[in-house]
Amino acid sequence: MKKRAVLISVITLICIGFASYPSLAADKIEDPQKALIERLECKEKDLLIERKDEIWGIEDGSIQLKEDGTGEIMPPLIRDYEPYFEANIDLSEEQLFDIYSVIDKKKLAEEGARFIRIELMTLKEYCERFSLEDVTSSPQISPDRLLWVVQLYYAVGYETRGGFIKNALVTGLYDAESGILLGSVAETIK
Amino acid sequence: MRRCIHILLFICVLIFPNIAFANYYGIAQNFTTGLDGGFMRATLKKPLDSKWDILNRTRHIEHVLWLTTDSNGSWLEVGFTDGGIRQPGESDWSYYHGHYLAKGVRNINHDVTYYEERKIIGPSTNDGAIHTFQVQRDGYNTWGIYIDWTLRRTYTASISALRMDVGLETNYYYSNSAQWNERDFQFYQGGQWRYWSLMDSYRLLGGIPPSLQVSWQNEPRAIYTYKY
Numbered sequence: 001m002k003k004r005a006v007l008i009s010v011i012t013l014i015c016i017g018f019a020s021y022p023s024l025a026a027d028k029i030e031d032p033q034k035a036l037i038e039r040l041e042c043k044e045k046d047l048l049i050e051r052k053d054e055i056w057g058i059e060d061g062s063i064q065l066k067e068d069g070t071g072e073i074m075p076p077l078i079r080d081y082e083p084y085f086e087a088n089i090d091l092s093e094e095q096l097f098d099i100y101s102v103i104d105k106k107k108l109a110e111e112g113a114r115f116i117r118i119e120l121m122t123l124k125e126y127c128e129r130f131s132l133e134d135v136t137s138s139p140q141i142s143p144d145r146l147l148w149v150v151q152l153y154y155a156v157g158y159e160t161r162g163g164f165i166k167n168a169l170v171t172g173l174y175d176a177e178s179g180i181l182l183g184s185v186a187e188t189i190k
Numbered sequence: 191m192r193r194c195i196h197i198l199l200f201i202c203v204l205i206f207p208n209i210a211f212a213n214y215y216g217i218a219q220n221f222t223t224g225l226d227g228g229f230m231r232a233t234l235k236k237p238l239d240s241k242w243d244i245l246n247r248t249r250h251i252e253h254v255l256w257l258t259t260d261s262n263g264s265w266l267e268v269g270f271t272d273g274g275i276r277q278p279g280e281s282d283w284s285y286y287h288g289h290y291l292a293k294g295v296r297n298i299n300h301d302v303t304y305y306e307e308r309k310i311i312g313p314s315t316n317d318g319a320i321h322t323f324q325v326q327r328d329g330y331n332t333w334g335i336y337i338d339w340t341l342r343r344t345y346t347a348s349i350s351a352l353r354m355d356v357g358l359e360t361n362y363y364y365s366n367s368a369q370w371n372e373r374d375f376q377f378y379q380g381g382q383w384r385y386w387s388l389m390d391s392y393r394l395l396g397g398i399p400p401s402l403q404v405s406w407q408n409e410p411r412a413i414y415t416y417k418y
Binding site: 102134 | 229231248250274275276277278279280281284292294301302303304305306307308309310311312313314315320321322334336338339340341342343344345346374376382383384385387
């Protein structure tokens with residue numbers, strides 16, 4: 001009888017151990033993308049607190065009407081602020097996101113895609129070499145933030161949320177540290 | 191009889207691809223031209239569910255402010271989305287739930303020849319968070335896209351906008367959105383913000399499918415949109 005009680009206790013303890021193991025393991029593994037998103041949301045929150053907004057986001061109480069009531073008096077716009085994606089030009093090779101881990105070259109070839117480049121560069125370099133726009137047009141990203149620039153050509157065309165792009169040159173801008181896709185552009189090549 | 195079946199099959203072949211790739215809208219449109227900007231305020235409400243899954247990766251649903259920037263139908267947009275976003279280099283569409291903005295360019299034949307989109311990470315994605323969405327001309331042909339009065343992206347486009355649309359868009363018949371209240375619709379003209387007025391030319395567009403509804407909360411400044 002005593003032996004049986006001991007045996008049951010041991011089995012129960014083992015079961016509890018197994019049941020708690022996955023959650024303990026999950027606590028230890030941190031998703032770098034999720035962590036970065038949380039950090040950036042906190043940054044935004046701080047920015048708003050500096051502006052004395054009381055909640056995360058804005059509030060309806062902030063509405064100020066013009067004298068004639070035909071529209072709102074808008075608060076000052078924030079154009080010049082510290083980029084959320086900070087400069088990280090000194091990132092070591094080990095800290096770089098493995099861009100090749102998300103690229104399926106075989107499947108892309110089946111879809112008719114041709115790789116033009118997968119290249120590591122800063123936002124500033126990307127603007128100078130490819131987009132030809134002022135680096136300040138993306139204020140959330142530091143000019144010295146490292147990006148993976150992934151460029152492909154689809155002679156067969158490319159479907160986007162905005163519509164189908166014929167004869168498309170497609171560019172993806174991935175954050176080189178977290179792997180988050182910051183943006184993409186698809187354009188018809190003449 | 192056989193001929194009838196053949197005709198029906200032919201009609202199905204013609205119609206079904208269009209249904210599969212169609213976008214559905216529950217929106218308010220204002221046709222006032224010569225605009226230098228557009229503005230709306232919205233509160234995030236759960237659920238906003240595109241019914242995206244690994245077998246149906248292109249489904250999406252979003253609440254959006256659009257400005258049409260030329261007569262070809264080019265546009266700028268900013269909003270909050272749930273569902274698939276295509277990630278260049280990856281073999282399939284990936285899931286995203288958050289703020290975004292985009293620019294589309296159409297040629298004279300109305301084909302889309304350029305489409306750029308950016309994820310905007312930072313503004314709260316919490317249920318109940320209130321945000322402002324704003325597109326305004328900041329220079330001769332440069333336009334700023336703002337969330338909560340904070341500049342997120344600058345684009346070049348035309349020197350004035352031709353139409354402002356606000357509301358709900360989805361590409362999936364069975365996607366789902368709680369009732370949102372898009373409100374405080376305003377134009378930017380002559381350096382001033384002005385509410386949409388009863389004197390403007392405007393309309394509501396929705397009801398297709400019937401589960402996608404749009405109605406006035408305060409005509410013509412605010413709407414309710416939902417999809418069940």
